[in-house]
Amino acid sequence: MADKLALYETSVQMPDHEVAFFEQAYRDVRQRKPLSLCEDFCGTFAVSCQWVRSNENRTAIGIDTCETTLQWGRAHNLSRLSDEQQKRITLLQQDVRNAISQRVDILAAQNFSFYFFRTRGELIDYFRKAITKLTDDGIMVIDMMGGAECRIEGLSHTQSIGEGKDGFKYQWKQVSYNPITSDACCSISFSFPDGSRIRDAFVYHWRLWGIAEVREILAEVGFSETHVYWAIDDEFDSDRDGGWERRHSAPSDASWTCYLVAVR
Secondary structure, eight states: OOHHHHHHHHHOOOHHHEEEEEEEHHHHSSSSSSOOEEEEETTOOOOHHHHHOTTTTTTEEEESOOHHHHHEEEEEEEGSSOOOHHTTTEEEETTTTSSOOOOOEEEEETGGGGGGGOOOHHHHHHHHHHHEEEEEEEEEEEEEEGGGGGGTTOOOOEEEEEOGGOOOOEEEEEEEEETTEEEEEEEEEEEOTTEEEEEEEEEEEEEOOHHHHHHHHHHTTOHHHHHHHHHETTOOTTTTOOEEEEEOOOOOOOSEEEEEEEOO
């Protein structure tokens, strides 16, 4: 049986990209290099590992409730770091709303993980706890997804990853959506050249929050400002294409993702 956590990392995560964006977002606000990171909902904490690998002065805290996932990360990600790098990562098996012992430059909650909170009260509580984890100069980085296609039940997207016998197909499916509550169920499945399949390897029960309402909540809990970063699509400039820039308006794409940066 294929390892679903390894498949997830290969098909979904881009730790080097995440670290590069964190640095960009922090420099845009503070004009200096960030050194400390807390990764909420860290899973296998590949991003935290890339963070400490990127600079000898960087430290990371990874927080997740799932012991199995953290153990996988220890075996497959932490073990690949040097002894010195490993000492700069702290792993906590706890609720992300619990306090941590030190404040950080950047708090990140990636892969739409805060969509786990499905009521306004729960999200307010999370963001109130989040701001206390930041230094006075700190920022919070979250990503969001949306667009009309995200609300179509049964819609799926399949992508081929790799080639030959080591290749596989990744499928994202929007299982259900309730327009009254904005609650959604989405799943990830994997299929392989031999015809085998891991159906519903990951299933998510989320609320599809909107950018405007999340920004209002962040302001309500005490963040001083927020910035939306939209993907750059520039076919004439390869250096800019695929990057991210601050935007005050954006096209109403059928499906989109963005970063939202909240400044303490």
